[in-house]
Amino acid sequence: MTEVKPMRADARRNYERLLQEAQRAFAEHGVEASLEDIARRAGVGIGTLYRHFPTRDALLESLLRARFDAQAERARELLTHPEPLNALQTWLAGLGDTTGTFRGLVELTAGALSDESSRLYASCHAMRDAGSHLVERAKREGELREDVTTHELLLLLHAASWAGGHLPGPGGMQRLLALVFEGLRVS
Incomplete structure (x- = not known):
């Protein structure tokens, strides 16, 4: 077993600056923001960026891991909500807000669900697995159609999130999700 050494203070500062600048760059330019620009803005060379984050997915995963973990935890908390379908809608709306953080993230997370080589695969599957309990509960309680799958709901969420970003004004994704x-309610 290999022991993980703590980062030197200068390496830790570089790591934190890279994450800070990546957050800004992705917010401004979407997930395809220039990695070279991120390194420059952080005051380091591109080699330093790649030492910390060997791929764009690795950088995004480091930025988003806490948010994705929080969404998985939120799904577990919502299992005790008295209205199963409302709990599922609440979770999906929060997940939609998370995946809408950066332009292009919706497509990236949708692709990560089926790409085992993606650094985001594990985080996306943890969220999906946690959400699947909400889906199954809503079905058991007779509030959600039996033929609906978690995967289908996530794809619909991604579609609503993408399309909602093209509607005028705020709240487009939530309106489309509603x-x-x-159409998914049991009649």
Whole structure:
């Protein structure tokens, strides 16, 4: 077993500056923001960026891991909500807000669900697995159609999140998600 050495103070500062600048760059330019620009803005060379984050996915995963873990935890908390379908909608809306953080993240997370080589694969599957308990509970309680799968709901969420970003004004994704759920309710 290999022992992980703590980062030197200067390496830790570089790591933190890279994450800070990546957050800004991805917020401004989407997930395809220039890695060279991120390194420059952080005051380090591109080699330093790649030592800490060998791929774009690794950088995004480091930025998003806490948010994705929080969404998985939120799904577990919502299992005690008295209204199963409302709990599922609440979780999906929060997940939609998370995946809408950066332009292009919706497509990236949708792809990560089926790409085992993606650094985001494990985080995305942890969220999906936690959410699947909400889906199954809503079905058991007779509030959600039996033929709906978690994977289908996530794809619908990604579609609503993407399309909502093209509607005028705020709240587009939530409005589209509400329309989707009207069709998913048991009549």
